[in-house]
Amino acid sequence: MADDFDAEPANTDDAPQSVADRVAAEALIVDVDGFEGPLDLLLTLSRTQKVDLRKISVLQLARQYLAFVERAKRLRIELAADYLVMAAWLAFLKSRLLLPPDPEEEGPSGEELAAHLAFQLERLEAMRKAAARLMARDRLGRDFFARGLPEDVERVRKVSYSATLLDLMQAYARIKTKDEFRPYAYDRKNVFTMEQALERMRGLIGFAGTWTDISTYMPDGWGNNRTRLRSATAATFAASLELAKEGHVELRQSETFAPIQLRRRETPHE
Amino acid sequence: MNESETREDDRDEADTPPRESLFEAPPMAEQERMVEAVLFASTEPVTVRDLEARMPHGSDPAEALVHLRKRYEGRGVQVVRVGDAWAIRTAPDLGFLMQKETVETRKLSRAAIETLAIIAYHQPVTRAEIEEIRGVSVSRGTVDQLLEMEWIRFGRRKMTPGRPVTFVVTQEFLDHFGLENARDLPGLKELRAAGLLESRPMPGAAPLGGEGDEGEEEASEGQSELFED
């Protein structure tokens, strides 16, 4: 937790540093990965002031932070961008705090900005303490316990299906990402639709004055594969029925399973 | 044995008008026994509504709970409130007797613990607000882990630009930390009085994620709702 950081970084504004201070400062730098962002680092630095966070000197804190960043640079330690952004902001804040306020200038005063930073630090510290108090509470399964042997009554056995919100969201994410990488295209290669059959037959029907087997209207090249044959047959048959319904053709079949024959109707119904 | 069967018949009369029914509710002592049995049998907290649904018509589980709770005061197990539900849990001082389960199968990181605390104290809270408070972006998997543990869930979207989703804590969270209510979080009152639960925009800066006065209003509204009763 936060309290693990008992290293006290040196205040570079005070000239002589004790060995311990220097060691601590080095430790801070080596540990830079251990900090959860610039605010966390600032909070740790602020501990050296040993005052209530409300009374903290933001100016002094800004100096400490900038000195820290300087040292890190000198040691060629790569600092994440947000540490540098914070450094730039603190440098700006420092100048605002040091220079007399310019009446021409817009925007918040250095004091206002400093107060906000102090507030942020205080809030983060408060949350840390709250988290520690929360985790220190008596906890289920550690300090107090639930029923170990829930009663399983062998009465009505009803199945209830369950899923968590996480399941739901992950399922959706799975479908959507699949789409992103492999757009889905419906495979129509082996499907001959009724619309296609109708179109084909409308074109041919003008020539069919005599009874002809409807199998002759089958599309070319669809007979060599079972799936395709079945699809084409069904579509052609359905299209024939549709044409009969519209009054364009007549259909006949001599007996069950005999070939179905078709011919153009001479005088279509109006 | 026969008695229980008659009761079952009673319960079947679902479409009889409320309260004044043909069948009288069982005496309070009997209702207390029923609540006791149901709470004992279940690992999970049981809501009053659920108790009502399971008990004979006209029962008043809320009153029975008052009696039952008193009866178990100071005993080895206790009747505890968890949000709007009730459960029986062992007394915390006897924890040393138990074979500890390994609750935290995955140890929570410092980031996860802080994120959890921020959600609990600031709920409903957006990801951007969590990041503002911690001063660092919420890492991948932190929220995921808390969701998976069912300690947090999605709350209502905020009525601010972008309508960001919010997070709130769950009943499982309350149960795990032995809290009756989110209002009982340690130090909550003091933190609120000190203004540390406010979402204050940086002076002069554009408010965070469109978080203006409007956002704050909405937030406090949502919060008072959550912390109600």
Place this chain on the structure above:
Amino acid sequence: MNESETREDDRDEADTPPRESLFEAPPMAEQERMVEAVLFASTEPVTVRDLEARMPHGSDPAEALVHLRKRYEGRGVQVVRVGDAWAIRTAPDLGFLMQKETVETRKLSRAAIETLAIIAYHQPVTRAEIEEIRGVSVSRGTVDQLLEMEWIRFGRRKMTPGRPVTFVVTQEFLDHFGLENARDLPGLKELRAAGLLESRPMPGAAPLGGEGDEGEEEASEGQSELFED
């Protein structure tokens, strides 16, 4: 189930040290609390020997059990003997209350959860649209199951050729998943940000919480598209 057996059990504990020990055993009322807590929390019936091993030195769980058993006489639960061990169980006449505990929970199939997710995110949605999004046909059983669970219901018919029926999610669905509204479901960008999706670098991710802001904004954009009506 009778007293004489308890006594016998007592005598079985041959290797217990003599009563007078260095440490004083806790008062009997305290021992009773301990036995109560252990019986409640254990996943299996507990033997006297086991109790003895867990309780402070010099305790007499057999005697504590006699008291505890008497205390629970006529209550909603009882202290019962199971083989040579002890457990707390529901009073036999209240068995009818336990019906709800017998619900067997099973995970929803992948097809069902995907179909459900699509309905939740795209409602109102037709079967054909679900099939197009999933890329496979939706079996009748899947939809029937979701209908039967009352997580989805029929919505208004679409004003397109054929006037196909649509599906929408129900209040039960929202309750189960702890949502106020289907609109509170996080969008794809938010899922990605929460680590629920393979994350891809966000263009120009800004430091210090900027990333979160951006993600949220984009996400809500996506959602509003989804929910345009």
